[in-house]
Amino acid sequence: MITVNSVYHDYEGKGYYAVSDISFSIEGGKIFGFLGPSGAGKSTVQNIMTGLIPLQRGEILYNGQSVKALKTKFFNQIGVSFEQPNVYAKLTGYENLKYFAALFSVPTHDPMKLLDRVGLRESAHKKASEYSKGMRQRLTLARALINKPKYLFLDEPTSGLDPSTAASVRELIREQRDGGAAVFLTTHNMELADSLCDTVAFLYGGKIAAMDSPEVLKLEYGKRLVTVTYDEAGNECSKSFDMSDRKALAEFLVDVNPIKIHSQEATLEEIFLRVTGKELKS
């Protein structure tokens, strides 16, 4: 379990906090989504959690042990996929994974099987410098998984991927969760968060603006709507009704010639807009 308590970070030491009062916890076998636009402080929190940035104020615990007291061996249990793919360009995809696999003192995956899972088997013996950005992104993800991590940190894991590859990456992430890993997912892709996360936190201006499961957030902040598409003098028009206002919907349906009727719930994107007053754009 990862516990984050009241974490603050000031890059310049001038009293301006990039992130402030960040608190949450992630249990094993759960995916925690950290959502927010670029510059909200998502990567800062991830970097503090993985020890890449020193913890200035607050507390981060891995099964009760402070991040400040972690020994080198602990990093056998962590896997990190960075937003910017960072692999050895002059080594092949296979060599990259083999190289990192040898650094761990715990059982690791077979590099070739992992490359197969991320769709890189055929390019396994090509130099990483010849990979496209999406391929390097997948290689970075495979590297993060090589040591069967107990704590998995993923920063925009589907960024720049085509829909089919993004779907297989999603499946891979679900498998890690099902295997008991605590997954920390950083993204501004609300669709990805909605489909994967057990809990999401909206980060805006360095602070958590809302945090709960996607379902609860939708119930709390979103409206369930019914949209009626109807014919009006040969033109297709549509009108939405709050699902709780059934009387208005019934009266409207009597007066028009309906073509389609759809029920719909608020998206996380709309909820983010409602909570923060800002659109979630990268």
Added chain:
Amino acid sequence: MSGILALGIQDFKRLMTNALFWVITATLVLIIVLINLALPKNISEEDYHILIYQTDHYADQAISVSSEEELRQKVKENGTIGLLGNDDGSITVLNPGLSEKTVHAIITMLYRSSNIDINIERLNESNKTIPFNKRMTPVFICFEALIIGFILGGVLLLSEKEEGTIRAMRIAPIGVDKYLISKTGLFSIIAVLYSFLMALFCIGFNFPVLSFALLSFFGAAIFSLIGLAFTTFFKDMSSWFFSMALLLSINMLPVVAYSEPSFSPLWLRVIPSYSMIFAYENILFGMGRSLIPVVFTVAGWCIGAYLVSRFVVGRYLLAEGR
């Protein structure tokens, strides 16, 4: 151990694809050719006369000139020694810039009692003259093979920074010791190989191999460790290259003392390559000097460089934030 080996092997693969590695390897071949074919065997056979004016010292190589002006002019032009007899009976030694020690040694030889034969005994065990070109081999070993880790270690480290892979290393269970030992070990092995090639093709194989290999291995380790610590403070190749070249130039200064052994001030002796050039000379040409001081010097440098590098690389490169 497997981590160290894996790092070393992958670093070697990365080296194979690095252009600078092949430039250094080509330089090795060039130096071997240079020593064997281009450098003269003796650079002092053209003119080693002593010029004299108004002195009573005569020897086979002494040439008398007709005026003080001519004496001064010829000493300047020929870079030789002139003895000028003064009116009060004293002698002024005109020379092209020799150290005081050397001049005193010459004068002591010249003005010994004339009825004593003067013999010259060489102190090297093989008791033969070392040709100039062969004598330069230790210099080239020090400034080509040994510094390979300084340059290429820096190149690999900077590419890890530029590619961002250093961030992945930071969250891997590797530790600074494995990181340093893998890279230093790799470059030391390459340095031993290159030194052997240079010695073999320039001098032959008639020298104590074990001493030579140990000196090359640990000498290269010193430069690799210093190089890694030094490079840690740079972000990219362009800012690093000039500073690296400057530092290597300073490291080359002991070649002055090797050419003119009487010039060996303390500041020159503390440069690591100083001890190593003379140690190679001692090993390759059988000079008969004790190697114990070299062992202590190299061990001291190794330990010091490792501790400094461990602190710098650990603190500023690998464990940033931990």
